[in-house]
Amino acid sequence: MLSQNQIDVLEHIVANEAEFITDLAKNNGINNPKDSVGIAEFIIGDPENFSQMSDKQVYHYENAIKPLISRVPCEGMIGEQGSCLGNDFIDEDSLLEAYLARDMRCQHCISTKESWFANNP
Numbered sequence: 692m693l694s695q696n697q698i699d700v701l702e703h704i705v706a707n708e709a710e711f712i713t714d715l716a717k718n719n720g721i722n723n724p725k726d727s728v729g730i731a732e733f734i735i736g737d738p739e740n741f742s743q744m745s746d747k748q749v750y751h752y753e754n755a756i757k758p759l760i761s762r763v764p765c766e767g768m769i770g771e772q773g774s775c776l777g778n779d780f781i782d783e784d785s786l787l788e789a790y791l792a793r794d795m796r797c798q799h800c801i802s803t804k805e806s807w808f809a810n811n812p
């Protein structure tokens with residue numbers, strides 16, 4: 692079952708950034724990346740659908756959808772791996788904002804960098 696935050700993020704991705712899903716599908720060897728988008732639409736169409744996915748749909752979900760909405764890695768305070776000040780993942784409740792801002796960092800990294808610049812003009 693997805694959280695409301697994850698559903699909101701998935702709605703945003705399907706509506707505006709569907710290539711995130713198709714790119715991920717291609718990278719993970721899925722032959723029909725458009726089907727992955729269809730399955731994302733199926734999931735957001737009704738949250739109950741999540742528990743009613745076929746094996747094939749779960750395969751698409753695991754490989755082309757879940758990595759975009761669950762345990763999404765933080766890019767780090769200075770955009771380098773290993774420079775994250777949090778737990779290396781973006782919190783689910785910050786995730787939609789991260790996609791909207793195209794700034795894939797966790798709240799710890801964003802707020803620390805902002806205060807660093809405020810103190811070091």
Ligand SMILES: [Zn+2]
Pocket residue numbers: 765766767768774775776777778779780796797798799800801
């Ligand atoms: Zn971080």
